[in-house]
Amino acid sequence: MREPLSKKIVGIEPSGIRKFFDVVSEMPDAISLGVGEPDFDTPWRIREEGIYSLERGRTFYTSNAGLKDLKKEIGKYLERKIGVSYDANKEIIVTVGGSEGIDLAFRTMLDPGDEVLIPQPSYVSYLPCAVLADGAPVVIPLQEKNEFKLTKEELEAAITPKTKILVLPFPNNPTGAVMSKEDLEPIAEVVKKHDIYVLSDEIYSELTYKDRHASIAAFPGMKERTLVINGFSKGFAMTGWRLGYVCAPERIAQQMLKIHQYAILCAPTNSQYAAIEGLRHCDGEVQEMRTAYNQRRRYLLHEFKRMQLDCFEPFGAFYVFPNIQEFGMTSEEFATRLLEEEKVAVVPGSAFGESGEGYIRVSYAYSLEDLKEAIGRLGRFIDRMRNR
Amino acid sequence: MKDIRKQILKYLETNSKADLAELAVLLGHEEAEIANEIADMEKEGIICGYHTLIDWEKAGDDRVNALIEVRVTPQREKGFGKTAERICNYPEVNAVYLISGGYDLLVTLEGKTLLEVSRFVSEKLSPIDAVISTTTHFILKKYKDHGTILARKSKPERMAVTP
Numbered sequence: 186m187r188e189p190l191s192k193k194i195v196g197i198e199p200s201g202i203r204k205f206f207d208v209v210s211e212m213p214d215a216i217s218l219g220v221g222e223p224d225f226d227t228p229w230r231i232r233e234e235g236i237y238s239l240e241r242g243r244t245f246y247t248s249n250a251g252l253k254d255l256k257k258e259i260g261k262y263l264e265r266k267i268g269v270s271y272d273a274n275k276e277i278i279v280t281v282g283g284s285e286g287i288d289l290a291f292r293t294m295l296d297p298g299d300e301v302l303i304p305q306p307s308y309v310s311y312l313p314c315a316v317l318a319d320g321a322p323v324v325i326p327l328q329e330k331n332e333f334k335l336t337k338e339e340l341e342a343a344i345t346p347k348t349k350i351l352v353l354p355f356p357n358n359p360t361g362a363v364m365s366k367e368d369l370e371p372i373a374e375v376v377k378k379h380d381i382y383v384l385s386d387e388i389y390s391e392l393t394y395k396d397r398h399a400s401i402a403a404f405p406g407m408k409e410r411t412l413v414i415n416g417f418s419k420g421f422a423m424t425g426w427r428l429g430y431v432c433a434p435e436r437i438a439q440q441m442l443k444i445h446q447y448a449i450l451c452a453p454t455n456s457q458y459a460a461i462e463g464l465r466h467c468d469g470e471v472q473e474m475r476t477a478y479n480q481r482r483r484y485l486l487h488e489f490k491r492m493q494l495d496c497f498e499p500f501g502a503f504y505v506f507p508n509i510q511e512f513g514m515t516s517e518e519f520a521t522r523l524l525e526e527e528k529v530a531v532v533p534g535s536a537f538g539e540s541g542e543g544y545i546r547v548s549y550a551y552s553l554e555d556l557k558e559a560i561g562r563l564g565r566f567i568d569r570m571r572n573r
Numbered sequence: 574m575k576d577i578r579k580q581i582l583k584y585l586e587t588n589s590k591a592d593l594a595e596l597a598v599l600l601g602h603e604e605a606e607i608a609n610e611i612a613d614m615e616k617e618g619i620i621c622g623y624h625t626l627i628d629w630e631k632a633g634d635d636r637v638n639a640l641i642e643v644r645v646t647p648q649r650e651k652g653f654g655k656t657a658e659r660i661c662n663y664p665e666v667n668a669v670y671l672i673s674g675g676y677d678l679l680v681t682l683e684g685k686t687l688l689e690v691s692r693f694v695s696e697k698l699s700p701i702d703a704v705i706s707t708t709t710h711f712i713l714k715k716y717k718d719h720g721t722i723l724a725r726k727s728k729p730e731r732m733a734v735t736p
Contacts, residue, residue, distance in 0.1 A: 202735070202736050205734045206733060206734040210733055219733060219734035221735045480584075481599075483598055483600075483601050484595075484599055532734060
């Protein structure tokens with residue numbers, strides 16, 4: 186029989202997270218701190234709007250780029266949140282989650298061999314998506330000493346004449362790092378100087394705990410070279426609705442729309458109607474969730490300090506990324522033993538790139554009660570490892 | 574209102590059992606500062622009590638709850654206040670509110686039996702001079718109380734590990 190698989194797909198590694206998921210699902214009494222989605226239900230008024238839209242029979246396709254009202258609300262929201270105004274008719278595409286936007290961007294912008302700079306540790310799909318689009322991923326390993334922010338020097342050192350896109354994944358999964366306006370400014374200067382584009386993945390933008398989220402698109406001369414990815418999954422607790430959006434300069438957006446049109450057609454209609462309600466009326470609910478996350482974040486950092494577990498203070502998303510190098514194990518060994526011995530699941534940092542080795546990702550998208558139980562177990566495990 | 578007060582109140586409103594040291598960690602302030610603010614707010618009458626939300630039905634202790642609409646003749650210079658204060662004194666009365674609309678006071682009441690509640694209305698409430706009439710509604714089931722949905726614990730639906 187002929188080989189059914191392309192060389193390209195065979196060359197792509199399956200996500201390192203999958204393996205853990207399979208083990209944890211077999212352990213009914215395990216406590217997981219391994220989840221990358223909110224523990225809150227979608228705010229009721231959003232869910233109700235979804236129900237109403239079904240009752241009204243709104244079960245048809247929408248236009249490719251999404252409902253006009255939704256795009257308008259997204260435009261207003263971004264203007265309010267990041268201070269960038271987008272033309273709802275030409276520069277905004279509603280996508281199936283933020284991740285579709287990443288795929289669209291790479292496929293629209295990359296020719297074979299074009300380099301994509303991917304700071305790591307970061308979300309697992311940038312690299313494979315770049316490869317699938319025939320791009321050449323170039324990893325920039327981020328440093329704990331810089332609080333896992335991208336520095337101007339690191340960026341300069343990675344740029345070559347073939348560099349086309351810089352991925353900017355902040356607030357960051359898995360480190361929780363954020364980049365402030367002051368941190369972004371020198372990055373924007375380098376980007377402009379070398380005439381490259383930025384794919385700014387701002388899916389966690391609602392979840393920052395110090396300063397308000399800042400977007401690189403807001404700097405002068407940056408909107409025309411930035412694609413902003415965002416969506417409803419994290420801030421609005423809508424992961425399963427599969428709804429995101431990408432904002433890009435018209436010339437790029439119109440070409441992205443072709444792929445979206447042929448491969449996807451449109452994002453789920455029901456989710457789109459529900460999201461309009463979210464953008465119009467759910468600031469309060471989003472704020473309540475942010476407050477709860479922030480309390481849990483403080484709790485975890487406090488407990489780590491008490492255990493003398495080395496961890497930089499992250500100000501975004503819902504992850505902390507403690508350093509486990511003192512235990513002389515790889516992060517995968519650490520996570521595996523923690524799971525086997527204390528039945529607590531965390532994700533090894535190495536699942537997010539080689540530079541995540543020596544760290545574990547601990548999610549705080551859990552109730553305080555769950556976190557307390559898990560921290561108790563983690564503390565026991567750490568004591569045991571230290572007294573070996 | 575000071576931001577720290579707002580944060581404390583917001584938290585205590587639904588978790589009155591919070592331990593001071595823990596509250597200090599969660600809100601990112603010093604424990605002493607939190608303790609002082611709480612003590613001040615108790616003194617100032619901002620924090621008026623710490624209660625526990627109990628599902629008595631589940632505890633196997635049957636109680637009868639009633640809402641009573643009371644129409645009252647306002648008294649010269651005192652308005653409804655005097656009558657309201659008088660009703661407040663009964664220990665079985667949970668709450669007394671002045672209400673706009675078709676009646677004047679809303680009284681919530683807890684008793685052991687229907688008889689006990691109706692006796693209270695006929696023997697205590699109605700005979701008050703200023704009370705013109707009462708309408709008693711018995712509560713049949715509590716679905717949500719003090720912002721908490723009762724009797725609903727669903728299993729988590731999330732997968733254990735996701736990117």
